[in-house]
Amino acid sequence: VPAGVRSTGTTPDPAAVAPALLHWFRAARRPLPWRRDRDPYRIWVAEVLLQQTRVAQAAPYFERFVRAFPTIRDLAAASEAQVLKVWQGAGYYARARNLRAAAIAVVAGGGELPRTEAELRTLPGVGPYIASAVASLAFDEPVVALEANGLRVAARWTRTEGDVRTPRVRSRLGAVLAALLPPDAPGAFNEAVMELGETICLPRRPRCVVCPVAFGCRAFRELPDPGLVPSPRRLPARPLVRAAVVVLSSRGRWLVQRRPAEGLLGGLWEFPGGKIEPGETARRAAERELAEETGLVAPSLRARGVVRHAYSHFRVELHVFTGTLASRSLPPLDGVRRWVTPAGLARLPLPKATERIVARLAEGAGRASPGSGSRRGRTPPSRPGGVRRPPGRARAPRTAP
Numbered sequence: 001v002p003a004g005v006r007s008t009g010t011t012p013d014p015a016a017v018a019p020a021l022l023h024w025f026r027a028a029r030r031p032l033p034w035r036r037d038r039d040p041y042r043i044w045v046a047e048v049l050l051q052q053t054r055v056a057q058a059a060p061y062f063e064r065f066v067r068a069f070p071t072i073r074d075l076a077a078a079s080e081a082q083v084l085k086v087w088q089g090a091g092y093y094a095r096a097r098n099l100r101a102a103a104i105a106v107v108a109g110g111g112e113l114p115r116t117e118a119e120l121r122t123l124p125g126v127g128p129y130i131a132s133a134v135a136s137l138a139f140d141e142p143v144v145a146l147e148a149n150g151l152r153v154a155a156r157w158t159r160t161e162g163d164v165r166t167p168r169v170r171s172r173l174g175a176v177l178a179a180l181l182p183p184d185a186p187g188a189f190n191e192a193v194m195e196l197g198e199t200i201c202l203p204r205r206p207r208c209v210v211c212p213v214a215f216g217c218r219a220f221r222e223l224p225d226p227g228l229v230p231s232p233r234r235l236p237a238r239p240l241v242r243a244a245v246v247v248l249s250s251r252g253r254w255l256v257q258r259r260p261a262e263g264l265l266g267g268l269w270e271f272p273g274g275k276i277e278p279g280e281t282a283r284r285a286a287e288r289e290l291a292e293e294t295g296l297v298a299p300s301l302r303a304r305g306v307v308r309h310a311y312s313h314f315r316v317e318l319h320v321f322t323g324t325l326a327s328r329s330l331p332p333l334d335g336v337r338r339w340v341t342p343a344g345l346a347r348l349p350l351p352k353a354t355e356r357i358v359a360r361l362a363e364g365a366g367r368a369s370p371g372s373g374s375r376r377g378r379t380p381p382s383r384p385g386g387v388r389r390p391p392g393r394a395r396a397p398r399t400a401p
């Protein structure tokens with residue numbers, strides 16, 4: 001046991017735990033859409049989605065994605081905007097951009113997904129968890145796919161009470177799982193550990209009475225509440241970001257702008273706007289942001305209420321204003337701005353908050369349409385206008401350690 005890692009436990013007996021877990025998994029595994037076959041491409045897409053999205057939420061996004069891009073060649077041939085549009089709503093859009101970039105790299109190399117963890121890690125955006133999950137689940141490479149569920153389960157089996165986010169504890173728990181990994185079924189074992197963590201060994205209230213491996217679990221045998229291992233993490237309060245958004249219309253179209261390719265919500269389209277500075281009114285911020293971002297002088301803006309949205313690391317409060325340009329000719333645009341009809345906007349990849357703004361306008365106008373008093377928008381890289389997220393913590397089950 002590495003120094004500083006408190007563990008009173010020993011590794012569960014692999015001769016007993018792995019067979020019991022696999023036996024349970026064969027009977028209890030949920031019929032999830034990515035389990036219908038062992039297509040490496042589908043497994044890869046699913047694991048990328050599951051890295052920061054819960055299983056129930058990921059399923060419809062997975063179905064939509066593989067329907068739009070049934071093969072890795074289809075994904076490689078798609079534009080970034082097409083991929084982002086299909087991914088819309090799943091969040092963490094860098095995952096979609098990386099999937100496409102990796103697909104392009106794979107197709108350039110012949111079209112076959114690499115079969116080993118080491119080779120998979122050379123692809124854009126493929127980290128240790130995705131590489132080991134795909135290598136073991138799709139190609140049966142005997143490597144541990146270490147993610148939040150496995151860390152929790154292994155910590156309980158061994159009653160390891162250190163912080164599972166630290167490299168030292170992760171390393172120890174990875175070794176625990178590696179010792180249990182059956183060489184003839186590494187993929188099934190990894191999947192079974194995750195399934196146990198997602199359905200029985202739950203974060204706060206583990207269902208020990210129905211656990212197939214309770215006999216090998218020290219937390220269960222020795223503690224009144226196994227759910228206290230590992231130590232519950234207290235999440236920091238999510239800060240509130242207040243921003244003004246301008247939906248500007250002219251001749252039946254809205255002005256939208258594309259966010260920078262890299263970073264939060266990269267490549268998505270939104271209305272112009274930005275953070276409300278201390279001491280500034282929402283209206284003043286709307287006028288200032290519009291001028292700073294587009295060079296346009298705001299016409300008389302009409303307040304259209306507040307749209308709220310919560311991201312994993314912060315909450316946003318978007319003060320929405322609409323306005324109409326009187327000019328008969330639309331002002332010239334650069335490559336990141338576009339005048340779009342409502343139908344055109346619906347075809348673009350949009351952040352959730354922008355969807356909500358459109359819905360809010362629709363509520364107020366029977367149906368949202370430019371000219372019913374809208375305004376426009378775009379947001380600079382570092383300000384939450386439409387909405388920008390700070391680099392963040394994951395919220396879902398398969399968060400890679």
Ligand code: SF4
Nearest residue numbers: 201208211214217220
């Ligand atoms: S006995 Fe309880 S704590 Fe231990 S692995 Fe099973 S569900 Fe988790």
